[in-house]
Amino acid sequence: xxxxxxxxxxxxxxxxATVAFNCTYSNSASQSFFWxxxxxxxxxxxxxSVYSSGNEDGRFTAQLNxxxxxISLLIRDSKLSDSATYLCVALSGGYNKxxxxxxxxxxxxx
Amino acid sequence: NAGVTQTPKFQVLKTGQSMxxxxxxxxxxxxxxxxxxxxxxGLRLIYYSASEGTTDKGEVPNGYNVSRxxxxxxxxxxxxxxxxxxxxxxxxxxxRAHTGETQYFGPGTRLLVL
Numbered sequence: 353x354x355x356x357x358x359x360x361x362x363x364x365x366x367x368x369a370t371v372a373f374n375c376t377y378s379n380s381a382s383q384s385f386f387w388x389x390x391x392x393x394x395x396x397x398x399x400x401s402v403y404s405s406g407n408e409d410g411r412f413t414a415q416l417n418x419x420x421x422x423i424s425l426l427i428r429d430s431k432l433s434d435s436a437t438y439l440c441v442a443l444s445g446g447y448n449k450x451x452x453x454x455x456x457x458x459x460x461x462x
Numbered sequence: 463n464a465g466v467t468q469t470p471k472f473q474v475l476k477t478g479q480s481m482x483x484x485x486x487x488x489x490x491x492x493x494x495x496x497x498x499x500x501x502x503x504g505l506r507l508i509y510y511s512a513s514e515g516t517t518d519k520g521e522v523p524n525g526y527n528v529s530r531x532x533x534x535x536x537x538x539x540x541x542x543x544x545x546x547x548x549x550x551x552x553x554x555x556x557x558r559a560h561t562g563e564t565q566y567f568g569p570g571t572r573l574l575v576l
Binding site: 449 | 502504
């Protein structure tokens with residue numbers, strides 16, 4: 353079983369829609385979590401960290417549920433420019449390295 | 463301020479050939495990493511260097527060697543390329559390792575081994 357699992361998608365949504373991605377992690381000792389964004393044929397870039405209390409950055413909201421071992425990313429009022437692959441990332445509790453999920457692809461259409 | 467740079471951008475090798483992927487960062491970061499990205503697999507850590515003078519194996523080190531040349535540069539060497547090493551290779555850096563601090567990635571090297 354992969355340590356971080358995501359639905360690969362694609363999620364096809366119209367502009368203005370709200371879309372949510374979930375990600376599950378298997379290592380209960382994982383300490384920190386992040387969402388990275390990767391545009392087609394580009395490098396990953398940090399989108400936001402995920403805090404235990406949940407956090408918001410503009411149209412983006414991240415939530416962590418330690419009891420169920422999942423994290424989520426909510427995007428409100430989707431823009432065409434949000435089209436990308438979103439990578440769920442956990443700081444592994446075992447050896448303190450980042451473990452990347454395979455990514456969820458989002459396609460926003462007019 | 464270029465961030466993290468990688469060369470080459472693309473490379474085609476024949477099975478058994480060797481090559482070195484170069485990476486440099488200008489952010490004065492202590493830690494550097496090499497990942498490979500394959501479809502459906504996510505990024506997997508090959509090797510990392512927590513600080514100048516140290517290197518450690520990641521999740522998939524077999525078939526690779528690394529050199530932390532100085533604080534700025536971290537190279538990845540394939541001694542005898544195999545088709546299974548066809549992948550996109552990303553170099554990354556961060557201020558410190560083992561803390562989950564933001565990693566900054568280079569643009570990647572696309573490698574095809576025939």
